[in-house]
Amino acid sequence: MPDALLTRILHLLMHLLTVVLLAPLIPGLITKVKARMAGRVGPPVFQLYYDLAKLARKQAVYSRTTTWVFLLGPVGTVAAMLAASLLVPFGHTPAPVAFEGDVILFAYLLGLSRFLTVLSALDTGSSFEGMGAAREVAFAALAEPALFLGFAALAKVSGSTSLTLMLGSLGVGSGAVTAPLILIIAGWSIVYLAENSRIPVDDPTTHLELTMIHEVMVLDHSGRPFALVLYGASLKLLVLSALLLDLMLPKAAHAWQDWARFFVGLGGLAGVVGLVESATARFQMTHVPRFLVAGILASAFAFLLLLV
Amino acid sequence: MSVPDFRAFQNGQVLPMGDVPELSFTTFRDAIVEATKGNLRLACLCADAKRRLIAVLADDANHTLWVGLTRLESMSYPALTPDCPQAHLFEREIAEQYGLVPEGHPWFKPVRFHQPWDGAADPWRRAGNVLPAVMKYFQVTGEEVHEVAVGPVHAGVIEPCHFRFQCHGEKVFHLEIALGFQHRGIERALLGGPHALSLKHAETAAGDSSIAHAWAYCRILEGLAGLQVPPRSERVRGVALELERMANHVGDLGAISGDVGFLPTASFCGRIRGDWLNLSAEVCGSRLGRDWLRPGGLRQDLEPALAARLAPRVARSWEETRDAVELMWGAASVAIRLEAAGAVEPLQAREIGLVGVAARACGIALDVRHDHPFGPFVDHAVAVSTAQSGNAHSRAWVRWLELAESQRFLMDALEALADQPPDGPPTKRPSLVPHSLCVSLTEGWRGEVLHLALTDAQGRFARYKIVDPSFHNWFGLALALRGGQISDFPLCNKSFNLSCCGHDL
Numbered sequence: 001m002p003d004a005l006l007t008r009i010l011h012l013l014m015h016l017l018t019v020v021l022l023a024p025l026i027p028g029l030i031t032k033v034k035a036r037m038a039g040r041v042g043p044p045v046f047q048l049y050y051d052l053a054k055l056a057r058k059q060a061v062y063s064r065t066t067t068w069v070f071l072l073g074p075v076g077t078v079a080a081m082l083a084a085s086l087l088v089p090f091g092h093t094p095a096p097v098a099f100e101g102d103v104i105l106f107a108y109l110l111g112l113s114r115f116l117t118v119l120s121a122l123d124t125g126s127s128f129e130g131m132g133a134a135r136e137v138a139f140a141a142l143a144e145p146a147l148f149l150g151f152a153a154l155a156k157v158s159g160s161t162s163l164t165l166m167l168g169s170l171g172v173g174s175g176a177v178t179a180p181l182i183l184i185i186a187g188w189s190i191v192y193l194a195e196n197s198r199i200p201v202d203d204p205t206t207h208l209e210l211t212m213i214h215e216v217m218v219l220d221h222s223g224r225p226f227a228l229v230l231y232g233a234s235l236k237l238l239v240l241s242a243l244l245l246d247l248m249l250p251k252a253a254h255a256w257q258d259w260a261r262f263f264v265g266l267g268g269l270a271g272v273v274g275l276v277e278s279a280t281a282r283f284q285m286t287h288v289p290r291f292l293v294a295g296i297l298a299s300a301f302a303f304l305l306l307l308v
Numbered sequence: 309m310s311v312p313d314f315r316a317f318q319n320g321q322v323l324p325m326g327d328v329p330e331l332s333f334t335t336f337r338d339a340i341v342e343a344t345k346g347n348l349r350l351a352c353l354c355a356d357a358k359r360r361l362i363a364v365l366a367d368d369a370n371h372t373l374w375v376g377l378t379r380l381e382s383m384s385y386p387a388l389t390p391d392c393p394q395a396h397l398f399e400r401e402i403a404e405q406y407g408l409v410p411e412g413h414p415w416f417k418p419v420r421f422h423q424p425w426d427g428a429a430d431p432w433r434r435a436g437n438v439l440p441a442v443m444k445y446f447q448v449t450g451e452e453v454h455e456v457a458v459g460p461v462h463a464g465v466i467e468p469c470h471f472r473f474q475c476h477g478e479k480v481f482h483l484e485i486a487l488g489f490q491h492r493g494i495e496r497a498l499l500g501g502p503h504a505l506s507l508k509h510a511e512t513a514a515g516d517s518s519i520a521h522a523w524a525y526c527r528i529l530e531g532l533a534g535l536q537v538p539p540r541s542e543r544v545r546g547v548a549l550e551l552e553r554m555a556n557h558v559g560d561l562g563a564i565s566g567d568v569g570f571l572p573t574a575s576f577c578g579r580i581r582g583d584w585l586n587l588s589a590e591v592c593g594s595r596l597g598r599d600w601l602r603p604g605g606l607r608q609d610l611e612p613a614l615a616a617r618l619a620p621r622v623a624r625s626w627e628e629t630r631d632a633v634e635l636m637w638g639a640a641s642v643a644i645r646l647e648a649a650g651a652v653e654p655l656q657a658r659e660i661g662l663v664g665v666a667a668r669a670c671g672i673a674l675d676v677r678h679d680h681p682f683g684p685f686v687d688h689a690v691a692v693s694t695a696q697s698g699n700a701h702s703r704a705w706v707r708w709l710e711l712a713e714s715q716r717f718l719m720d721a722l723e724a725l726a727d728q729p730p731d732g733p734p735t736k737r738p739s740l741v742p743h744s745l746c747v748s749l750t751e752g753w754r755g756e757v758l759h760l761a762l763t764d765a766q767g768r769f770a771r772y773k774i775v776d777p778s779f780h781n782w783f784g785l786a787l788a789l790r791g792g793q794i795s796d797f798p799l800c801n802k803s804f805n806l807s808c809c810g811h812d813l
Binding site for chain 1: 454455456457458463464477478565567568569570571572574575576579639641642644645648649793794795796797798799
């Protein structure tokens with residue numbers, strides 16, 4: 001069946017191109033929406049591409065206290081996120097790599113990137129970065145259960161532990177599981193905001209090092225490694241967006257329609273994040289755990305609903 | 309309330325030195341300690357080259373100032389601070405400027421990091437070139453305690469200052485603030501004045517409060533030279549001061565909003581602040597109001613036609629300001645965030661002598677425009693805006709109330725100015741009366757600005773003391789953080805928005 005093979009190759013190409021080329025567009029869209037909401041013109045949506053190009057031509061500056069561990073953060077994050085992106089189906093098209101249990105690999109890739117970022121932050125010996133690392137790990141410990149409980153619920157529905165089957169076959173309106181799906185979407189939205197260091201959990205645009213969570217851990221990076229940091233963050237945003245969109249988008253009749261819906265969904269999600277960031281202030285840091293626990297509860301109830 | 313043996317006087321009044329009571333040190337000290345235990349405030353405590361200590365006490369409720377001085381017999385004296393916390397920074401300043409050591413001072417550290425004047429011995433025995441913020445910091449020790457140092461180079465475009473936090477996890481045990489990076493020697497430069505540059509020095513004591521400082525300086529000169537400023541010019545000065553307040557308060561509310569991550573108000577206020585600054589520029593050619601005032605009157609008058617043109621623009625800018633700031637009050641997430649940050653106990657605020665917005669946010673009703681009125685505020689009463697909680701929300705709320713009050717003043721004043729013919733240029737200034745003291749207070753947007761001048765036999769400045777509101781309030785910021793979250797620091801800092809250069813002079 002040369003036709004089917006060709007389609008698969010086309011889908012694969014589409015997936016890879018989306019990952020490599022489209023990721024930096026999403027932060028640009030969010031920034032644009034925020035600027036418009038505030039009555040400003042804002043930077044161009046392609047600003048992150050320009051920044052990456054600029055940083056790629058710059059040399060990095062390394063502090064004398066850092067070692068090779070310092071570079072593990074940016075390199076490891078991009079590597080882990082690229083690998084993770086291969087496991088997630090975009091829209092309802094199967095992921096390039098799919099096998100039973102790939103959800104475990106996916107979760108650990110997320111964990112690995114965080115671990116390496118924290119290590120590289122601690123390697124600088126800066127009190128700011130140490131503080132940021134402590135915050136990141138503390139909040140991640142509360143964000144991860146929400147993600148895992150959501151996975152558990154989806155595994156129960158689909159009877160599979162492969163992301164392609166767990167996410168690719170569902171979608172709102174796909175029958176009896178709508179209620180748990182909505183709960184998972186709610187829980188994962190909180191994870192999405194927290195993991196991507198967005199308002200109300202973190203503020204990606206702040207310059208105030210004492211209030212930062214994620215940003216403060218990468219303060220000492222410059223030049224190419226910093227380009228990797230920014231690129232890795234945009235990959236993470238794309239991958240986690242895909243997780244949410246897979247649950248939200250109904251399955252279309254034709255595979256290419258699925259792609260179209262996926263891209264529109266990405267834009268829409270960026271718009272929603274922009275609106276949320278325009279309408280709310282950040283939580284005080286002591287309130288963040290309560291917000292994350294709400295995410296855990298939503299996913300836990302989804303799981304419970306499926307058990308009974 | 310009266311202060312025994314001190315002399316009562318008014319804001320801007322000139323006293324011949326013979327009328328300033330010279331007291332024994334014990335009487336002097338007891339009077340200040342007693343007065344500050346009551347409802348009086350130590351507005352200024354300074355020394356001069358003749359080894360005299362001069363104190364100005366403010367009785368805000370009764371609209372009176374009190375002054376007294378004492379001559380020290382040796383290079384040290386029993387510190388006032390243990391019984392009068394308001395004196396704590398003043399005494400450190402006196403030690404650093406004149407080498408007069410307050411014995412028993414509980415927190416005896418340098419203030420601006422320079423060698424004492426006129427070759428006096430340095431109380432800290434620092435040799436050679438003194439570097440700012442190099443001193444022994446208070447340290448909390450223990451396995452789980454960590455220290456965070458911030459500045460003097462910051463991540464934003466702000467003034468240089470150094471913060472040292474002693475933290476347990478996210479909780480702040482103690483914050484120590486070291487300033488002095490901006491020390492330019494303004495008080496020294498004013499000695500022997502008034503010089504051609506003296507007005508410039510006063511204006512740039514704190515550049516964002518140019519009008520408040522320039523006005524205080526002008527009133528000193530007008531008092532000492534016996535100049536009368538025509539009422540219309542005084543009203544124009546009022547417009548200048550309130551425009552400065554509008555621009556800065558709008559900027560602050562926007563910045564506070566930005567710090568909690570609430571973008572709409574932050575973005576709008578950034579632009580609207582520019583509109584207010586431009587109104588100043590329209591009259592005097594400078595967005596910061598430089599060169600607007602001059603002793604005896606104004607350098608740039610606000611003609612009736614211009615006043616008529618400005619009024620609708622003030623009205624429009626106020627409308628936009630209101631819309632932008634109301635967005636912020638409408639968001640519950642902003643209110644929660646602001647209310648949780650940076651509370652100062654009203655009792656402590658009184659004890660350490662907070663002034664201005666920070667004091668009014670603690671429910672302490674003091675405002676120079678109301679308590680010791682000057683210029684147009686004698687006839688045009690200004691309501692004192694207060695809030696009760698002393699936290700970041702209160703400080704933002706006081707600014708908001710003051711915006712409305714200033715806008716009312718501006719509209720009234722512009723209306724009156726549009727109907728009055730201009731005064732013409734100020735008359736030439738006669739020389740200053742010799743051997744006299746003059747104290748002038750104005751209410752800048754941050755709070756009370758105090759200028760004090762002593763003249764010598766030739767009518768030149770023998771001592772010129774400037775007290776910016778930041779000098780009183782920096783310690784309030786340290787208290788606001790005590791027991792708070794270190795992540796709340798930027799927000800607290802912004803809600804105080806104190807000046808480094810006003811402190812460092």
